[in-house]
Amino acid sequence: MTVQELEGYHRQVLQQLRKSKAKIGSVIRLTSKSGEVFEGTLIPRSDYSDQTHVVLKMKNGYNIGISLDRTEKLEVTGDGEKPHFTKPSPPPNHVGLPKVTIISTGGTIASRVDYRTGAVQPALTAADLASVVPELSSIAEIDTRILFSEYSENIGPMHWKGMADEAAKRIASGAEGIVISHGTDTLHYTAAALSFALANLPVPVLLVGAQRSSERPSSDAASNLTGAVGLAARSDMAGVGVAMHNDLSDHLIIAHLGTRVRKCHTSRRDAFESINSAPLAKYDLKTGEIEMTSGVPKRDKSRKIVLKSRFAPNAYLIKFYPGFNPDVINAVISEEARGIVLEGTGLGHVSGPLFDPLKKALKRDVPVFMTSQTIWGRVDMNVYNTGRDLLNLGVTPLEDMIAETAIVKLMWVAAQTKSSSKVREMMLQPLAGEITPRTLVEAS
Numbered sequence: 001m002t003v004q005e006l007e008g009y010h011r012q013v014l015q016q017l018r019k020s021k022a023k024i025g026s027v028i029r030l031t032s033k034s035g036e037v038f039e040g041t042l043i044p045r046s047d048y049s050d051q052t053h054v055v056l057k058m059k060n061g062y063n064i065g066i067s068l069d070r071t072e073k074l075e076v077t078g079d080g081e082k083p084h085f086t087k088p089s090p091p092p093n094h095v096g097l098p099k100v101t102i103i104s105t106g107g108t109i110a111s112r113v114d115y116r117t118g119a120v121q122p123a124l125t126a127a128d129l130a131s132v133v134p135e136l137s138s139i140a141e142i143d144t145r146i147l148f149s150e151y152s153e154n155i156g157p158m159h160w161k162g163m164a165d166e167a168a169k170r171i172a173s174g175a176e177g178i179v180i181s182h183g184t185d186t187l188h189y190t191a192a193a194l195s196f197a198l199a200n201l202p203v204p205v206l207l208v209g210a211q212r213s214s215e216r217p218s219s220d221a222a223s224n225l226t227g228a229v230g231l232a233a234r235s236d237m238a239g240v241g242v243a244m245h246n247d248l249s250d251h252l253i254i255a256h257l258g259t260r261v262r263k264c265h266t267s268r269r270d271a272f273e274s275i276n277s278a279p280l281a282k283y284d285l286k287t288g289e290i291e292m293t294s295g296v297p298k299r300d301k302s303r304k305i306v307l308k309s310r311f312a313p314n315a316y317l318i319k320f321y322p323g324f325n326p327d328v329i330n331a332v333i334s335e336e337a338r339g340i341v342l343e344g345t346g347l348g349h350v351s352g353p354l355f356d357p358l359k360k361a362l363k364r365d366v367p368v369f370m371t372s373q374t375i376w377g378r379v380d381m382n383v384y385n386t387g388r389d390l391l392n393l394g395v396t397p398l399e400d401m402i403a404e405t406a407i408v409k410l411m412w413v414a415a416q417t418k419s420s421s422k423v424r425e426m427m428l429q430p431l432a433g434e435i436t437p438r439t440l441v442e443a444s
Helices: 011-019 126-132 132-138 155-172 187-197 221-234 327-334 354-365 385-393 402-417 418-426
Strands: 026-032 038-044 055-056 064-066 071-079 099-104 111-113 117-121 140-148 178-182 205-207 237-247 252-257 261-263 272-274 280-284 290-294 315-319 340-346 369-372
Touching: 011 055, 011 272, 026 055, 038 064, 055 327, 064 155, 064 261, 099 155, 099 221, 132 221, 140 155, 155 187, 178 221, 187 205, 187 261, 187 402, 205 221, 221 237, 221 252, 221 280, 221 290, 252 272, 272 340, 315 402, 327 354, 340 402, 354 385, 354 402, 369 402
Parallel strands: 099 140, 099 178, 178 205, 205 237, 315 340, 340 369
Antiparallel strands: 026 038, 026 071, 038 055, 055 064, 111 117, 237 252, 252 280, 261 272, 280 290
16 A cells, blocks of 8 residues: 555554555544544545644544544444545526626635645636535526636736736626635735726626635535625626625625725634725525615616726835834835835824835825724824824825725826826725725724
């Protein structure tokens, strides 16, 4: 028996499995020294983990690791099927339903476990996404396109342009809604980017992700995708949004405005929040009912998309912290910056040692904008002397714009004009709901 037949197992564990004539897919019964009995299918394990555990997939769908150091007996009780991925058959399309295009870019929603490393890797195509959630075929006529297969940390301005161009193309071809699958870590940056790149949208463009991969029993991939497609197909709204879980239950999928959404938790299924803004809509997974928020732009097929999908480099988001080195600002200036977004404290403050390099940046006609590190609320630089001094230098406050949205907007604005004064003007002009006239009293 080769090492490959017992993938990921080494040393003592490998020797014990060989002695028992076990192989990947075998049904294994392990009896602990305390008398506990565990039975499940032997599955591959990560090359990067410790060397003392056997990993079993239990009947309930969970994987468990059991240390041989605590095991009294290991025996093979039967033969099972070696874990593998089988591409599902596409579900039939129902003619007459709204046409929705699913564009896949990667992320957890389009991924499976790599047993060699134990990590999750992009794997599924857009067609696979539609196939593994057969309920979609009763909601919309699904068209699929795999555009990228990237972890979200690798997504950048080039990919934003590709997504915007592809969405515009599909809408022009008759799509009544667009769903873009995307990793969650930078999903809110992409949502902001598409909000500026795709103006005057006649239909919804919804980004969707998953916090937990489809192989986990607690996965949110299928429910998020179902809600996103339902909203893209049937909701009376237009514009860019993010569709994710409303809470920890599998009940409601909520759509957030693309410029006012932020990932606020590393792993919870309801990680995304609307910041200083009400959500766009809610989709009930049990009934299919849609609840719309008042004031949301409505569908209008007569609208013509205004596509401006270029983004400029050399825009910088700088987070201030106690002890911040002012030379960072000088380094940015030397890189021919098109603009700087500061993520300041509270109402929009940075320390005195930064004043000189900021003055230098402004003198060189590099626009400097201020946002806040706080999640809710808005910048007000007229309250304290520090803020007033920064205003006097020429730093421009960005009201209640989220820092992540601000840097994306700066990249986009800098690609539309070479004039620094025009950049300042456009940054203060509400284009896609990124600036609101008043801040909600309630945090969320």
